[in-house]
Amino acid sequence: MSKLHLILKLIRQLRSKAVLLMLITAVAGFAVVYVSGLYRLPRLYQNRLDSLSESGEFIYFDTLGLKTDVEKDISAMPGVRDIAYTAYIGNLICGDNTYFLKAVSSEICFDGLNSGRNVGEDGSMPLIVCSGSAAGSLARDGIVNARLVIGARSRNTSFRICGTVPDDVPVLNFQTGSNAVSAYDMFSPCGNDVYAYAGDSLMNLLRDHYNTDDSIFYPANGVILFEKDADQDARNAVTYALLERNISIQSPDAIEARTRAVSKNSIDTYSAIPLLIMALSLAASAALIVMSVDSEAKTIAVIELIGCSGRMGAALLICTFGVLILPGVIVNSILLLAVNFSGIQLVDNVMLTSGSFGELAATALVFLVIIAAVSLLMTRGRSYAQRKIEEM
Amino acid sequence: MAVVVMKKICKTFTLKDMSVKALDNVDLSVEEGEMLAITGASGSGKTTLLNIAGLLDRQDSGELELFGKTVDFSKDSANARIRNKRIGFVFQDYSLMAGENAVFNVMLPLYFSKIPLRKMKKAALAALDKVGFPRSHLKNKVKFLSGGQKQRVAIARALVNDPDLILADEPTGALDSESSKMVMDILKQLNRDGRTVIVITHDPLVAGECAREVRLSDGRVVQSRDV
Structure with missing residues (x-):
């Protein structure tokens, strides 16, 4: 009982720095996830490319210079099942790039250039949603205004219609991160009154093909998907048709190189400031944890002085150290959970939530434990006598 | 009976690339009820000697006897019990928990x-009364107390378990002359009550208050004399 009282007293001593520690460790944990996202991003691309190149059922092509009629020709060729446009890193945000935006509420209306076009009998409107440079290659003009109801919220939003693809499907271009996040929010199939479904879009076919629910796009401008029974002659014919029209066929290596370049450029352009802030918070967090553990170690040294054994001293230190980092880990986990729940997957084009929530929380926890354990070892490695000598 | 017996105690510290011989074949015996001053220049090994005598550090070679028994430094818990029950420490920097009250x-x-807990509190109050700590300051955090008051708290903590041996490392080093006198008066009273007291000091006046002075130089005992 008295030992419990002692532990409580020791913990109470930490309360003055508890809030600061909690905030900084929470941000630092988030930063770890963010930074690990930078690391994971190219690897994810690599995995996608590897799986695609192994299948050999795709041709990647560059959409620059692609004309509608050319695409119609290609899609009409034997063995071609469908054509999809993918983009670079920006499209990671979208679960699919072809949606039928269905007006399920009278509050939603479309006007402007595309109003009334291609709206089906059920009120759905086909759209291609993309962001970043891929959309730029299809740039046209036109604005669609929509009032969107998302759960209990509603907002007026203007989308720039930046192009059309076959069958006059308008393309919505989300150029900025915030719009892209909004786009994800709005077009997410979960819980929105305005919902989108992909019908038989190519990405669904790709997902079926790979038996995955992954929402990551393949990093090529365009992908031609062949029928399963398409023979080699049909594939070659498509290849020649693309080459005849001066449409470059990308090798997986070239796509990977370009993806990495785009990824690096994106990270360099957009991520410097958040990275700096997060690096600073990491450093501050590490310093604070080290200082706190060191300060606690001094307290434990006093307790050892008056009769506590080394083992019990270590146990007391571990208890207080747990109290130091646990609130930060809990807040960080809540933060990640909120990000996960809100559907935000991206901060400045860097993925935060490509791992599961558990993985991400564990990443942050492991980081904090490593810092604390190192500082613990540093402080426990010195005896009370050595401390005294160093202080002299 | 000798309370502390040191036989050929050696201790070397390695700081970075440098080795410092803190104690070099030290032989020392402190009798029960004695009040001993250990003096010497900075770096002469006084604090190391006290740390070893108080089981806060261990010697590289030699033998230490405390209360008639040879110390086995591998027995951490048993040594912790000795520190807790039979030894009281007083340091120049007080070594108190500054955020807590006296x-x-x-x-x-x-x-x-x-x-x-109730009995613990009662014993603590009795110890604080014994060193003349003002009751009005009982709930004040230690960091708000004066140096003299902090040292009174440290001495009260040292004697709360009624130890046989008091080890004081520069107990007056951070105090003014009035507070120093007060601290020495308390230590002398504790000695008169039958406790063995070992005081490390630079101050000849403090050493003069003790019955015997042992002088260290470069880790060796160079002089032992009755005061």
């Missing part, structure tokens, strides 16, 4: 005994 600091050694 009563809690004095109660600390009792947390390692099976004593109810």
Whole structure:
């Protein structure tokens, strides 16, 4: 009982720095996830490319210079099942790039250039949603205004219609991160009154093909998907048709190189400031944890002085150290959970939530434990006598 | 009976690339009820000697006997019990928990005994009374106390478990002359009550208050004389 009282007293001593520690460790944990996202991003691309190149059922092509009629020709060729446009890193945000935006509420209306076009009998409107440079290659003009109801919220939003693809499907271009996040929010199939479904879009076919629910796009401008029974002659014919029209066929290596370049450029352009802030918070967090553990170690040294054994001293230190980092880990986990729940997957084009929530929380926890354990070892490695000598 | 017996104690510290021989074949015997001053220049090994005598550090070679028994430094828990029950420490920097009040600091050694909290508090108050700590300051955090008051708290903590041996490392080093006198008066009173007291000091006046002075130089005992 008295030992419990002692532990409580020791913990109470930490309360003055508890809030600061909690905030900084929470941000630092988030930063770890963010930074690990930078690391994971190219690897994810690599995995996608590897799986695609192994299948050999795709041709990647560059959409620059692609004309509608050319695409119609290609899609009409034997063995071609469908054509999809993918983009670079920006499209990671979208679960699919072809949606039928269905007006399920009278509050939603479309006007402007595309109003009334291609709206089906059920009120759905086909759209291609993309962001970043891929959309730029299809740039046209036109604005669609929509009032969107998302759960209990509603907002007026203007989308720039930046192009059309076959069958006059308008393309919505989300150029900025915030719009892209909004786009994800709005077009997410979960819980929105305005919902989108992909019908038989190519990405669904790709997902079926790979038996995955992954929402990551393949990093090529365009992908031609062949029928399963398409023979080699049909594939070659498509290849020649693309080459005849001066449409470059990308090798997986070239796509990977370009993806990495785009990824690096994106990270360099957009991520410097958040990275700096997060690096600073990491450093501050590490310093604070080290200082706190060191300060606690001094307290434990006093307790050892008056009769506590080394083992019990270590146990007391571990208890207080747990109290130091646990609130930060809990807040960080809540933060990640909120990000996960809100559907935000991206901060400045860097993925935060490509791992599961558990993985991400564990990443942050492991980081904090490593810092604390190192500082613990540093402080426990010195005896009370050595401390005294160093202080002299 | 000798309370502390040191036989050929050696201790070397390695700091970075440098080795410092803190104690070099030290032989020392301190009798029960004695009040001993250990003096010497900075770096002469006084604090190292006290740390070893108080089981806070261990020698590289030689033998240490405490209360008639040879110390086995591998027995961490048993040595912790000796520190808790039979030795009281007083340091120049007080080594108190600055964020806690005087009563809690004095109660600390009792947390390692099976004593109810109520009795712990009572014992702490009695110890604080014994060193003349003002009751009006009992609830003040230690960091708000004067140096003399902090040292009174440290001495009260040292004697709350009624130890046989008091080890004081420069107990007056951070105090003004009035507070120094007060601290020495308390230590002398504790000695008169039958406790063995070892005081490390630079101050000849403090050494002069003790019955015997042992002088260290470069880790060796160079002089031992009755005062």
